[in-house]
Every structure is written in C-alpha cells, then in structure tokens.
Amino acid sequence: MRKPVLLALAAALLMGSALVTVHAADQVLPGTGQAAPTFTLPSQDGSQIALDSFKGKWVVLYFYPKDMTQGCTIEAHNFQRDLPKFEADNAVIVGVSVDTPDSHKQFCTKEGLTFRLLADPEHKVVDEYGSLGHFGTMTIAQRNTFLIDPQGKIVKVWTKVDPSHHSEEVLAALDEFKK
Numbered sequence: 001m002r003k004p005v006l007l008a009l010a011a012a013l014l015m016g017s018a019l020v021t022v023h024a025a026d027q028v029l030p031g032t033g034q035a036a037p038t039f040t041l042p043s044q045d046g047s048q049i050a051l052d053s054f055k056g057k058w059v060v061l062y063f064y065p066k067d068m069t070q071g072c073t074i075e076a077h078n079f080q081r082d083l084p085k086f087e088a089d090n091a092v093i094v095g096v097s098v099d100t101p102d103s104h105k106q107f108c109t110k111e112g113l114t115f116r117l118l119a120d121p122e123h124k125v126v127d128e129y130g131s132l133g134h135f136g137t138m139t140i141a142q143r144n145t146f147l148i149d150p151q152g153k154i155v156k157v158w159t160k161v162d163p164s165h166h167s168e169e170v171l172a173a174l175d176e177f178k179k
Helices: 003-016 068-088 099-113 124-128 166-178
Strands: 040-042 048-050 058-063 092-099 115-117 132-133 140-141 143-148 154-158
Touching: 003 132, 040 115, 040 143, 058 068, 058 166, 068 099, 099 115, 099 154, 124 132, 140 154, 143 166
Parallel strands: 058 092, 092 115
Antiparallel strands: 040 048, 058 143, 132 140, 143 154
16 A cells, blocks of 8 residues: 555656746847847736837836736735835836736736736747746746846846845845946
C-alpha cells in the first residue's frame, strides 16, 4: 500500500513543478537603452491607450499574470498607494495582462484602482516585451516591469518581481534616474 501512495505523491510533485513555465528560450526582453516598443491597447474603460501618448512622462510599464489574484492585487494596491508619489515625479503607472477590458474594469472597481490597466488577450505586447508565460494550460503575462524615460527609452528592467515591495523599488530607481 505505501509504495503506490509514494509513487502517486512523487508523480503529483513532478507534475506540479511543471505547471509554471518560464518564457520560451526564444523570447527576448527589450533591454536598457533601447527604445520601448510602441503599442496601442484597450484599457479598463474601453479607450485605446498608446504608449506614445505618454511622451514627456516617465512610464512604469508593468506586466502581471491575472486580475484578482493575490500577488497581482498586492502589487496593484501598492502602486495605487504610491500613485501620488509617482505623479509628483511626472510618472504614470500602466499595467498590462492578457485579461480582457471587462476583467480589468471589474478588478479596478473592486480594488479601487485609478491607473490604467491595459488588455492584451492576443498576447502581442506581452510577447513583444518578452513577458509571455504559462501556468498549467493558461497563458499569462510574467511579472516584469520596464521603467521608460520621458523620451521613450527603457532605463531599467525588473524580472520576476516580488509584488509586496516592488512599488518602492521602482520609486527608488525613479528617484535615482531623476538626480
């Protein structure tokens, strides 16, 4: 009896570890010094938002896996909490996931989020920014952030961020770049 239970447990552990897949080997994140790839995506209110519309401002472009999940909610709450500090630094927060505009609208309403969340259900921008990932059978955006300067150049990239203190990290980097 014990051997089949142990084998089943070992198989379950192996399968569980295979659920989270890092981006494909051929995916490349745009790097510092590069022009940020431009795009236009729908936001939670259905309006089309172009990255180019933020020229002259710092942009915190963050990719996150899924609306209304624990880590994504923590990260969004922290960006919302610090939004006045970002605005004082002439910076905007823009979140992107593969969720729909309707999902974003529900997430923003439920969590009191006032910054832009952009929908990329076709994975075009997520892929262009090297942030496409998989969780089991779901396609998700990986938790990566790009700090883009007012001229449209990427000045810092974070990968696999810890959502609990990421907002503070980005604010600190922004302060360093503004010196």
